[in-house]
Amino acid sequence: MTACAIETTAGDGGAVWPSRFTITANGAYAARLAGTGDALYAERWTLDGPEPYAVPLPLDQPEERHTQLLPLADGRVLTGRRVDGDRHTFSLLYPTGPGTGELSLGAVESTDLTLLPPSPDGICAYAMCVGADTTTIWLVAGGAFGPEQVAEVKGRCSGGVWLDRTGRMLALDRRLDDGPVKAVAVDLERGGEVTPLLQITEESHDRLLMADPDSGLLLIRSDAPSPGHERLGWGVLGSLLPIRFPDCLRLDDAAVTPFAVQPGQVLLPETCSVALRIDAAAGSWVGMWRPTDRRMHQLAAPAGWLAGSGLWTAEGVLRLPYATEETPCGLAGMEVPPDPEPARVEVTVEPRVCRPVPLQQAPLADRKAAD
Template sequence: MTACAIEAAADGEGAARPSKFTITANGAYAARLTGSGDALYAERWTLDGPEPYAVPLPLDQPEDPDAQVLPLADGRVLICRRVAERLTFSLLYPTGPRTGELTLGAVESAAELTLLPPSPDGTCAYAMAVGPDTTELWLVAGGAFGPERVAEVKGACTGGVWLDRTGRMLALDRRLDDGPVKAVAVDLERGGEVTPLLQITEESDDRLLLADADSGLLLIGSDAPSPGRERLGWGVLGSTRPVRFPECLHPADTRVTPFAVQPGQVLLPESCSVALRMDAGAGSWIGMWTPTSKRPAQVAAPAGWLEGAGVWTPEGTLRLPYATAATPCGVAALDVPPEAPEPAPVVEPCRPVPLQQAPLSGGKSPVTKAR
């Protein structure tokens, strides 16, 4: 499984947006905006063949730098453009020497709509519009009648992580009024029914960063261990075991961001490999970690890495897309070295992290301080 790489707003409060290079949930296709200067166009990458290759999808007019693109599992690319007070949606696809375009419709909105990460079903695409008091979820591709609003969630939401392989359960990080941020699960087949997902303490900001449906592994950002400072931790969806915040995921003066989880480890969350983007003053590099690791294995990123993008194979190979002048479409393969386990400090959750049930639910448990 790979989640769409997300670039959060600098203050952590604005709506998250997909990065400029986005990979389908099955890892077969990717898409980005590329080009020189103002001559931008959508580009589709095919990743599941013997060799990766890119197909340009230019139209008669260049694309706006703010256009958003999202690949679908059939190889078409969804593009979202702003035209005055309307957001328009189309599907792009190669047809002979030209680019075909299928218009899907538009949404009248003064606010921005942000495309959510690719749906696990590969055929639907969703967008999120964040207002001051509510967040709207729109089905913008895959519906029968063009874009349609499918849910309205109370509060201002960010993030967007899929919890299953059908595209039904979506996790959002929600703030109600001036309260803390809490991850909630939204059931798109029940009119956007919302259930609690994460609550480590009542006052902590608890965000869901990544989830793997096969193993139930969750990557969590929370300031419960250190109020005012977000730390990276892990838990298991559906488990009553405490969320863990390993010290090895908090190196000094380094920002650690998870961007992909190894699929296929059914009910084996501690065996899942996690890809980490590690940023410091010296630059960015790759970390590869499992919950039983003493520390992440750290390796240099390939030249031209499309930062924050990558996909695991079930066998444990991390595939990183890159583009250079010499290789405009390339994928580097990295394998995780084995490492001995090390215990990690824990924080008891106030509410179990629910899994493998729809709608998700959870029950209260005593709140304890970080150990």
């Protein structure tokens, strides 16, 4: 599983969204806004070759700082630009010899629109529009006739995590009225049918941060262990076992956010390596952890790390993108240090949290819509 550089935006619970550096689901390409000052342009990185390299995609006019970028598996880069107030236009950029080609896709009207993380199929791209009482999901690239609405969900949603490798099942963190935030699954092939996904207690705020379809590993954030104070925990998709909240993932003076999970660990969630971004007053650095580990390893990030971005290889090497004056396009490799202490999972869930994950894998079972 790959991830992107992230920054916190306003929204329920401080949801995190793709920002300056986004990697395709297959890890082949990435995109970011490059340049200095107001002279910004889209830049595509190729990551699956012997050495990474960057291709600038400038246009006649510079990009705005709030331009959203999303790389596709064919090497094109989707741009989402806000124009004329509440109008968002979309186009695809691609290199054409010495220049940049641009294919216009259409526009969506919305006061609050965010591109969702890259779809696992690598072809389609989706945007989420949050309204006063409903959230709509739009297919903005990969359709036949420009942007089209594919789902409407009651409530205000944030987050956005893909649950499968086809781009059908999308998890969102939803708040209904003034109730708690709960993760739900949205079936994009059944008109946006909604199924409850994560509920630890009735009152707790339960958000899904990452999901790995190979192993079923889930990374969640919830205040169930101590109301009012959110903790980072893990569980398994479809499991009836309780969510665990390891003490090693809790730092008193820093924020810890997962950004990549090791792929290829089929049905072995406890062995998956997880990369975490650690943010504190001193800056940002890297955490590495596995559910079987008793502690989280904290490591210095490479100079120029595009903080919060990276991808794991199936062999367990974490590749971190960085850009410096000397190396404008680089990937640094890290491995999880050996843990000298016996493997043990620390469980800090209160006894009443006995069935936190009614994670019906929505497309595979009969279920009632949770509208």
